[in-house]
Amino acid sequence: MQTKEEKNAYNREYYQKNKEKKKEYREINKEKRKEYLEKNKEKIKEYRKVYNQTEQGKKLKRISEWKCREVICDDYEALYNQYINTSNCENCNIELTVDRYNTKTTRCLDHDHTTGEFRNVLCHACNVKRRY
Numbered sequence: 001m002q003t004k005e006e007k008n009a010y011n012r013e014y015y016q017k018n019k020e021k022k023k024e025y026r027e028i029n030k031e032k033r034k035e036y037l038e039k040n041k042e043k044i045k046e047y048r049k050v051y052n053q054t055e056q057g058k059k060l061k062r063i064s065e066w067k068c069r070e071v072i073c074d075d076y077e078a079l080y081n082q083y084i085n086t087s088n089c090e091n092c093n094i095e096l097t098v099d100r101y102n103t104k105t106t107r108c109l110d111h112d113h114t115t116g117e118f119r120n121v122l123c124h125a126c127n128v129k130r131r132y
Contacts, residue, residue: 066109072116079118083109086121091130094123 002010037044051057062083063076073079086107088095096107108127110119122130 069111070116071109071111071118073118079109083107083121089123089126090120091122091126096121096123 052061059080063080066073066076066079086096089105094105097103097105099106102124104123104125106124108122108124110122110127110130111117112119119130
């Protein structure tokens with residue numbers, strides 16, 4: 001079994017060797033992909049709609065939002081699990097809710113807006129107070 005370092009070194013070497021080949025493949029299939037996407041627009045839209053309602057879809061969407069908001073974390077999986085499993089605000093201990101719209105008790109991921117580092121899982125009211 002390979003170590004992580006060996007695997008990374010192999011992947012880098014493989015990428016360098018096959019860079020041109022991969023580029024050619026992309027160019028050849030670019031039109032095919034474009035055509036497929038155009039033909040199956042509705043099918044893809046429906047699939048994404050269904051997928052986004054699954055647990056995995058919700059999870060990936062949430063993590064993607066955090067990354068867009070520049071939340072810095074070593075392990076987003078662990079952070080997501082902490083976020084989901086936290087039932088009370090870590091500041092005021094009020095029970096957290098998951099609402100479509102933000103209310104005072106909506107669960108929020110608190111992070112430092114300057115450094116991007118995660119701080120706590122808070123209710124929306126506490127998160128707004130600690131914003132900066």
